[in-house]
Amino acid sequence: MSTGSRPSDRAARETSAFAPEGGLTIQDASAWILRVGVVTSVVVMLCGLALSFLHRPVSVDQMQRAAFDGNPHHLWQGLRDLRGQAVIELGIYLLVFTPILRVATSMVLFLVEERDLLYTVVTFFVLVLTLAGLLLLR
Amino acid sequence: MPPVTLTIEALTLFAGAVAGLLGAMLGIGGGVFLVPFLNLLLGFPYQAAAAISLTTVIATSSSVSAARSGRHLINMRLGMTLEVATAAGALLGGITAQEMSQSTLRILFSIVTALTAVAMIRRMTRRNVILDPDVSPGRLGGRFHEDESGGWVTYQVKRLPLGLAASFIAGNISSLLGIGGGVVKVPVLNAWCGVPMRAAAATSAFMIGVTATAGAVIYYGQGRLIPVLAAAAVVGVQIGSWGGIHLAARAKAKWLKLLMAIVLFVVSATMLWRGLR
Numbered sequence: 001m002s003t004g005s006r007p008s009d010r011a012a013r014e015t016s017a018f019a020p021e022g023g024l025t026i027q028d029a030s031a032w033i034l035r036v037g038v039v040t041s042v043v044v045m046l047c048g049l050a051l052s053f054l055h056r057p058v059s060v061d062q063m064q065r066a067a068f069d070g071n072p073h074h075l076w077q078g079l080r081d082l083r084g085q086a087v088i089e090l091g092i093y094l095l096v097f098t099p100i101l102r103v104a105t106s107m108v109l110f111l112v113e114e115r116d117l118l119y120t121v122v123t124f125f126v127l128v129l130t131l132a133g134l135l136l137l138r
Numbered sequence: 139m140p141p142v143t144l145t146i147e148a149l150t151l152f153a154g155a156v157a158g159l160l161g162a163m164l165g166i167g168g169g170v171f172l173v174p175f176l177n178l179l180l181g182f183p184y185q186a187a188a189a190i191s192l193t194t195v196i197a198t199s200s201s202v203s204a205a206r207s208g209r210h211l212i213n214m215r216l217g218m219t220l221e222v223a224t225a226a227g228a229l230l231g232g233i234t235a236q237e238m239s240q241s242t243l244r245i246l247f248s249i250v251t252a253l254t255a256v257a258m259i260r261r262m263t264r265r266n267v268i269l270d271p272d273v274s275p276g277r278l279g280g281r282f283h284e285d286e287s288g289g290w291v292t293y294q295v296k297r298l299p300l301g302l303a304a305s306f307i308a309g310n311i312s313s314l315l316g317i318g319g320g321v322v323k324v325p326v327l328n329a330w331c332g333v334p335m336r337a338a339a340a341t342s343a344f345m346i347g348v349t350a351t352a353g354a355v356i357y358y359g360q361g362r363l364i365p366v367l368a369a370a371a372v373v374g375v376q377i378g379s380w381g382g383i384h385l386a387a388r389a390k391a392k393w394l395k396l397l398m399a400i401v402l403f404v405v406s407a408t409m410l411w412r413g414l415r
């Protein structure tokens with residue numbers, strides 16, 4: 001890939017993603033999103049596991065058949081009843097949305113902080129491809 | 139499909155912890171251990187094992203790259219570029235995996251596991267770095283601080299189309315088989331694209347979260363995931379990889395790598411045998 005700009009400002013632009021010089025770097029933002037996302041989802045899953053086994057044996061019998069249910073209405077209903085299965089599904093949703101949120105944030109930062117249109121578009125494609133799988137989730 | 143009892147839950151949590159520990163110590167994902175455990179030992183269908191494994195892969199990739207991000211090893215632009223290819227590959231792999239027979243998937247897994255073992259024995263030691271700090275890394279290259287030499291390392295990315303092709307295949311294999319897929323792209327990025335081993339591994343681990351997400355949601359949509367088992371596996375893998383990261387700093391990994399390569403060959407052979415039967 002070649003650009004027509006002078007080497008000096010090209011070098012400055014290239015290092016901007018690697019060297020933090022004030023402002024929010026994409027690396028830092030990504031790291032925070034990933035860290036918070038994983039910790040939250042693991043904690044939620046642990047609560048779900050605890051709830052599942054508190055309600056033994058009924059809930060364990062249900063779980064033997066229960067597959068992941070993409071229906072948000074069922075999920076909400078289950079969360080209100082504090083069913084372990086629903087809490088675990090919430091944790092899985094949080095886990096899955098962590099990388100998606102990371103990509104979306106990177107896209108915004110490529111545009112706003114780095115003013116790099118090419119990478120804003122590249123990141124947009126990544127986001128579309130990742131969400132395409134979610135659409136198959138019915 | 140076997141019923142999910144408390145014993146199965148506990149076993150999965152334990153196996154996840156072992157897979158996470160070994161994965162973090164060896165620098166490979168835990169998927170190569172978790173999939174055969176769920177599929178061959180516990181008897182869950184291959185797709186159910188892959189769905190659970192992919193879910194743990196998302197968690198591992200996220201926590202590993204969050205921990206590594208301070209050292210500038212992750213190349214954001216290169217990673218994002220290659221992610222287009224891995225996500226496309228993962229999407230395609232996830233769709234085709236739903237139609238494939240268990241024996242085909244087992245044979246494919248066997249081949250990839252054998253390759254992982256070979257890669258582990260002969261980790262490439264090419265450095266392809268430019269030590270002159272004034273050299274421009276180019277549009278996609280990078281710079282990172284290397285602790286051993288105490289200097290800044292600069293590299294340029296070569297043969298991008300090859301890197302994209304390897305990433306597409308890695309994404310495809312990842313969601314077909316329920317593993318991270320780093321074993322496919324890291325050696326290519328290192329040997330042919332000019333990316334130093336550490337930057338290649340860190341960038342690959344960073345990408346894997348998105349790749350696994352793109353594939354995992356297809357399995358979820360098809361009702362392949364058993365959430366309560368996935369939760370146990372995720373918790374186990376997190377505990378294990380946390381321990382592994384702390385142990386890896388001290389452990390002499392050479393004998394461990396050799397031992398695990400042998401284990402992987404055994405896993406590979408078992409998968410092949412069960413796949414052909």
